[in-house]
Amino acid sequence: MQFIDLVQGITASWLERSADLIRLDVENEANSDWFKDQREVGGVCYVDLFAGNLKGIKEKIPYFKELGLTYLHLMPFFLAPDGENDGGYAVSSYREVDPRLGTMEDLRALAKALHENGIRLVADFVFNHTSDEHLWARKATAGDMTFKQFYYMFDDRKIPDAYEKTLREIFPTERPGSFTFYEEIEQWVWTTFHSFQWDLNYSNPAVFNAMVSEMLFLANQGVDVLRLDAVAFIWKEMGTTCENLPQAHMIIQAFNLACRIAAPSMYFKSEAIVHPDEVIKYIDPGECQLSYNPLLMALLWNCLASKEVRLLRISVGNRYAIPEGTSWVNYVRCHDDIGWTFSDEDAEKLQIHGFYHRKWLNEFYSGEFPGSFARGLLFQENLKTGDARISGQAASLAGLEKALAENDDAAVEMAIDRILMLYTIVFTIGGLPLVYLGDEVGVMNDYSYRKDRAKRDDSRWVHRPNSDAEKLERRTDDETVEGRIFTRFKEIIRIRKSHSVFSGSNPKVVFSDNDHIFAYQRKEGKDTCIVMANFADSMQSFKLAEMHAKSGKDILGGDVVLLDESITLQPYQVRIVNL
Ligand code: OTU
DSSP: OHHHHHHHHHHHHHHHOOHHHHHHHHHHHHTTTGGGOTTOOEEEEOHHHHHSSHHHHHHTHHHHHHHTOSEEEEOOOEEOOSSOSGGGTSOSEEEEEOTTTOOHHHHHHHHHHHHHTTOEEEEEEOOSEEETTSHHHHHHHTTOHHHHTTBOEESSSHHHHHHHTTOOOSSTTTOOSSEEEEGGGTEEEEOSSOTTEEEBOTTSHHHHHHHHHHHHHHHTTTOOEEEETTGGGSOOOTTSOSSSOHHHHHHHHHHHHHHHHHOTTOEEEEOOOSOHHHHGGGBSTTSBSEEEOHHHHHHHHHHHHHSOOHHHHHHHHHHOOOOTTOEEEEESOOSSOBOOOOOHHHHHHTTOOHHHHHHHHHHHHTTOSTTOOOOOEEESOOTTTOOOEEEOOHHHHTTHHHHHHTTOHHHHHHHHHHHHHHHHHHHHSSSEEEEETTGGGTOOOOGGGGGOTTTTTOGGGGGOOOOOHHHHHGGGOTTSHHHHHHHHHHHHHHHHHHOGGGSSOOOEEEOBSOTTEEEEEEEETTEEEEEEEEOSSSOEEEOBSSOOSOEEEETTTOOEEETTSOEEEOTTOEEEEEO
16 A cells, blocks of 8 residues: 555656656766766855845856856755744755745746756755654644654653663753653654654654655755755664664665656765764665765864874775765865764774864864864763764864954964865865855854854854855955955866866875875876875975876976975975876
8 A cells, every 4th residue: 555655656756747857867867977077066055144045046156157066055945943943954844945035936946047057956855854843743743643653752751761771862952862742742752853853753654655755846846966864863773773774774775766766867965974884884876876975074174183194094095985876075064063973993093082082172173272273162062971063164163263363364374274275175085075155265153143042052053154245255356365265266176177087086095104194196097196285284294105106297386296205295285296
């Protein structure tokens, strides 16, 4: 019965798919690995914060093209509760746009305009939970058994207590535990994240069927990539952590199959900010073709703080390989906190103690550690476990905020160099790079969220500022900080796009005799490049190991680099040497 419903739902969606989208499906068959192309560059922004509404986003297309974007992720734009809604991650209807942002018709028009300009549209599929205002949740609240079974609802604490013995708390400062008591219905509801985000019960096949329909509805609006939110949590099993269970993978594979049938050009991007051994398991042509690379992100910040790159080297060396037909999405910052999700086992090999090192990273990036250049904030500090994560804009974490406040020109230059070093690595190491829009002009922390009741308990809002038109204007003026950052950003994007050696994702770590230097080789056909970055705040000299080529040309500086001799890099300098 359920299976027949499912097949009927998939068929109905396919029949509704527009001729334009079917044309894209056909084109995609000949270019199904588009995400490996070095000409692909991604950007991500909030609709309201960046451009007011969906129509405003459409008007920004010239800007996206100026920057060279081909992939645009719009943060959740769906109907959501007023006030607190976790930045849109509490969805009240997958088929309605938040009226403040526009309509589904605007979304379709935007998708079409983006496609005409060579830009793919990426949207969220928040499929682990709905908001408590979703029709299903309201029906469940009204006592409708069919919909009560869409969620995990319990009469008393007996079962929740049993589950909680082995669960991790995700948002401990805001709300401890994983269940919320709803007085009006006298029920405990499973809420992994906030109390208003109700976890869906995928052990009920009707939930999967309903969500397949919602997913294919989105596909048919013109969405090219769906970011699968919180993939780790979708299956629960008593006595386990209820994270990354094998059934979670099976469910995503089943969603993917539905796509292959009824929206064949749409791909998935996995959002699993968990242990690297688990992150990798979601990446497969039959599951998620794309995945955030949280390990690279966290380790870039780790190295910037510690000025040494050993953990990054072994992680890129051992953990970068993913199957054919998939790609990493590399990023420096996103709308979330930085979780220090490196492997403790890797760290141990280098005599780095995972727990204390994370504690130190939090001290460093919250600016507490003496000599720190960073201005970040702690997120979800858990006093019981000692865990915490970090919020903050890239520019503020890299020292720009402090340097400007102290009127220290030399420190401003260093901060700019740090931002560009991290982004240059993300643009060249292999995978699809994703710019957190605003970073290209050095947008800094915005503390105004503290005055907003719906935001003040969530420090992630410090890095979700309103776009500043004047700041953006200054991008063309090289006398300004914004202009200096933007010019270098555009240059590195141009370099990425014009060298096929940056396609695909197969970096080979190049060792040297200096632990401040991170170096890797990229190869494509006869083309080879070596990228070298100095994570120290002082000049460094080093010799590369196993260099067969004697010299190459620095694409950024234009000079010839002798690779078999001692090489020198300025603080935070990156050299991209073409052999
Ligand atoms: C995701 O993040 C979103 O990116 C967040 O913005 C949402 O708040 C959340 O889901 C709920 O929808 O905890 O700090 O280990 O993998 O799923 C970010 C948890 C988060 C992460 C992730 C989650």
